[in-house]
Amino acid sequence: xxxxxxxxxxxxxxxxxxxxxxxxxxxxxxxxxxxxxxxxxxxxxxxxxxxxxxxxxxxxxxxxxxxxxxxxxxxxxxxxxxxxxxxxxxxxxxxxxxxxxxxxxxxxxxxxxxxxxxxxxxxxxxxxxxxxxxxxxxxxxxxxxxxxxxxxx
Ligand SMILES: Nc1ncnc2c1ncn2[C@@H]1O[C@H](COP(=O)(O)OP(=O)(O)OP(=O)(O)O)[C@@H](O)[C@H]1O
Ligand SMILES: [Mg+2]
Numbered sequence: 001x002x003x004x005x006x007x008x009x010x011x012x013x014x015x016x017x018x019x020x021x022x023x024x025x026x027x028x029x030x031x032x033x034x035x036x037x038x039x040x041x042x043x044x045x046x047x048x049x050x051x052x053x054x055x056x057x058x059x060x061x062x063x064x065x066x067x068x069x070x071x072x073x074x075x076x077x078x079x080x081x082x083x084x085x086x087x088x089x090x091x092x093x094x095x096x097x098x099x100x101x102x103x104x105x106x107x108x109x110x111x112x113x114x115x116x117x118x119x120x121x122x123x124x125x126x127x128x129x130x131x132x133x134x135x136x137x138x139x140x141x142x143x144x145x146x147x148x149x150x151x152x153x
Contacts, residue, residue, distance in 0.1 A: 001120060001122070001140050001142055001143050002143065002144060002147050003099065003136070003140060003141060003143075003147065004123075004140070004141045004142060004147045004150050005139065005140050005148075006137070006138075006139045006150055006153070007136060007138050007139070008034070008137045008139065008153075009040070009130065009134065009136055010127075010130075010134055010136065010137055011134045012134060013042075013045055015134070015135075016042045016045045016046050016127075016135060016137075017045060017046070017048060017049030017052070018047065018049060018050075019075075019153070020045070020046040020048065020049025020050035020052075021048055021049050021050060021053035021055065021126075022128040022153045023046070023050055023053070023123065023125070023153060024049070024053040024054050024078065025048070025053065025152070026049035026146075026149040026152065026153065027054075027075075027076065027078070027105040027125075028055070028076065028105065029075070029076040029103055029105065030101065030102055030103065030104075030105070031103065031105045031106070031107070031122070031123075031134075031145065032101055032105075032106045032108065032119045032121070032122040033050075033105075033106065033107045033122065033123045033124075033125060033148075034108050034111035034118075034122055034123070034124045034125065035107060035109045035111075035125050035127070036059055036076060036109075036110075036111060036112070036124065036125065036126045036127065037048065037127030037135075038054075038084075038123060038128075038129070041127035041128065041129065041135060042127045042135050043082075043109045043127060044060075044082070044109065046058065046072065046107075046125065047080045047108075047109070048060040048108045050078075050093045050107060051071055051078065054070060054071070054073045054074075054078065055073060060080070061125075062082060062132070063080055063082040064082050064084065064085070065082060065085070065110075067081060067083065067085065067086070067095060068080070068081045068082075068095055069081075070090075070095075070104075071107075071137070074104050075113040076103075076104055077100075077103070077104040077105070077112060078104065078105050078107070078109075078152075079100045079104050079105070079106040079107065080105070080107045080109075081095070081097065081106065081109065082107065082110060083110040083111065083113035083114065083124045084109065084110045086110075086113040086115070089115055089117070092113070092114065092117055097114075097117065098133065099146065100118075101119050110129065118124060118138070120142060120143065121127060121142055121143030121144075121146065122142050122143070122146065123140070123141050123142070123143055123146045123149075123150075124139065124140040125137055125138075125139055125140075126138040126139075126140075139153065
């Protein structure tokens with residue numbers, strides 16, 4: 001499957017939210033985005049920027065305890081998942097994530113927990129801490145849909 005990569009410097013929290021907004025502009029039913037990075041790297045901040053780009057200044061809580069927050073957007077349902085607390089893969093079935101990967105747009109923190117359920121076609125966003133307090137985002141697009149959109153992000 002084709003893939004492409006890109007790195008973006010994120011000087012501050014607003015830049016992380018803006019990257020989320022740019023990714024949101026690419027979303028469609030069945031589009032998956034993984035958000036990887038250490039605790040505090042900015043995964044939820046990016047997801048918040050994406051949700052607010054689509055819905056305005058709504059409350060976007062971290063799904064740390066609920067595992068999933070869903071949002072109704074004009075074109076599709078948007079899932080924001082944080083799988084950190086998943087211990088067994090059966091819990092993923094209960095969440096209904098596999099159906100969501102088909103029909104909804106999904107932003108997934110801690111995608112490592114998905115194991116073989118990780119969608120092949122996806123945008124991977126790996127956030128790391130940069131010198132000076134900012135962050136760096138390494139994006140990898142897998143499959144035609146995301147490779148075609150990477151340039152506009
Ligand atoms: N580009 C940036 N530069 C500096 N600080 C940032 C940047 N992006 C986000 N932050 C800050 O990083 C902190 C942690 O962000 P966030 O909660 O989004 O991390 P997370 O990756 O979701 O963490 P967790 O794994 O605990 O869920 C927040 O205080 C946020 O303001
Ligand atoms: Mg988080």
